[in-house]
Amino acid sequence: MTDTSICLRASIPVDQRLALRTATVRLADDFAGVYGAETIERFLHSSYDQFASASASTVPHFLPLLAERFARQRLTALARVEGLRTDGRPVVLFLCVHNAGRSQMALGVFQHLAGDQAVAWSGGSEPGFAVNPAAIAAMGERGIDISGEYPKPWTDEVVRAADVVVSMGCGDACPIFPGKRYEDWVLDDPAGLTVEDVRPVRDEIERRVRALLAELNVPAQR
Structure with missing residues (x-):
């Protein structure tokens, strides 16, 4: 355990410690x-430490819930992996830099279809503060x-568990494991764009997700 983790653990408010204990029971x-x-x-x-020291520190009351979801x-x-x-079921991992735009849109389309x-x-190489x-x-x-x-963020076990890793702009920061299938989708970053400008990105993501599902022999439900 790092010094940072020890400090974070000592500074966890009582209500969040109770929430983490409840989360532990559910996960168990x-x-x-x-x-x-x-x-x-x-x-x-x-997982709690990762959020507490990064993007999710802006929403402290939700930290135990975010930590539980990520830990699960x-x-x-x-x-x-083990x-x-x-x-x-096939597993697909979508990666970008901030995990706030392209990868979240791809995740949403994939789950929907x-x-x-x-x-x-x-996941993201440098997770942002909130979804765009x-x-x-x-x-x-x-x-x-x-x-x-x-x-x-992404973690090693999450990358290793994926059958397909789709990267969107994370470049050399994207994790590489030999023998795994990788795809690089070149898409505009929605950061700073209007909804009107994001629509073409969304539609291209849907087209690519549909093609990927077909390759995985997963029929699109919608």
Whole structure:
């Protein structure tokens, strides 16, 4: 545990400590027989530390919830990598720099079209503070709500668990694991653009996601 983690742990407000304990219980139930309390607590608290020291520090009351969601994703990925739990569904990871625009839009489209037939995650090399409002609005026009998403980093277990890694502008910062399928989608960054300007990006993302689903033999539901 780093000095920074120790300081963060000591500074966690009482209400958030209680929320993290509750989150630990929920995660322990979800991963019963897969991971023990020590592993679950380590992933939960490291996830909390990542948000507390970065983008999510602007919304402290939501930190335990964000940490729980991220820890669940990471534990799910680790269990897949270690062969402890897998359901055979393909997993796609969308990566960009801030995880605030393109990768979040791609995640939303993928989940909307694939439903529960496939799994999608997203991450950024330098996570931003919030999802781009213009991206949220443009996606809302398609009936896809990404307002509840949040910028987050990628982790090794999440990348290793993915069958396909789609990068969008993160360049050399994108993690490379031998033998994994990678795609590089060249798309305009929605940062600073109006909703009108984001619409073509959204539509191109949808076209590419549909093509990817077809390649993965996952029928688009809509």
